[in-house]
Amino acid sequence: MFLDPHPTPFDLRFRLLGVPVTVHPLFWLGAVVLGIDLAGRLNLLLIWVACVFVGILVHEMGHALAARAFGSADARIWLLMFGGLAMGAGRLWARWQRIVFSLAGPAAGFLMLGGQVLLHRSAPQLFEPWWAAAAYAFLYLINLYWGLINLLPIFPLDGGWVSRELFTAVSPNGLRQSLFLSVVLATIIAVQAVIPGLAEALGKLWWPLGYLPAGTWALLLFGILAFQNIVLLRSTPKQGRYLDDRLPWER
DSSP, rough: OOOOOOOTOOOOOEEEETEEEEEEEEHHHHHHHHHGTTTTTTHHHHHHHHHHHHHHHHHHHHHHHHHHHHHHOOOOOEEEEEEEEEOOOGGGHHHHHHHHHHHHHHHHHHHHHHHHHOOOOOOGGGGGOOOHHHHHHHHHHHHHHHHHHHHHOOTTTTHHHHHHHHHHHHHHHHHHHHHHHHHHHHHHHHHHHTTTTHHHHHHSSSGGGGGOOOOOOHHHHHHHHHHHHHHHHHHHTOOTGGGGGGOOTOO
């Protein structure tokens, strides 16, 4: 999520449904870090890493296939530390297409989640082995929470891209407004992640806030996102044009 997608000699490369996929070596380290609580159970940790790979790949494939559907022939996927990147939206000039592109990732994860739930209900015997039950539970969590977190209007999460499109559609200063919203939300989530009871108190004001992610990983992730958006906000001119403020890989 926070790396430039430069090739390395240790990249894993393959094609899936005609889309080139590159897995950065630090992706595997990030998956281990996210599952660090399983460090004492190597077999479970390996299943977790495999599920992170499948879940994030499905998410990014949703983006890539949406780009392909809109005529972007150069769609490709990078799996990076703590996330992934689907390229191809830079050729989508229609705003609604870029919004669909952003939402296609979470949608793909939710579709996979629905499929595995239906399979579990129709053929529960398939999940009786311990490893199958563990994989089901891990994929359930990954597809659900990775999709929900990505829908938050915090740049560069998918919801942040949608927020940017909506703000810039109605305001000449929309880019800065979307970044300001990103800073505020990321800061709130980072702070409540380490203050016991704060999420519950916020939830009384507005119930979705009671389900914000917590823990050390949430502090690190959203703390970095808040800092990143502060830097972008400080370097973004007022009433900047949308296409002039694209990221390097978008250009």
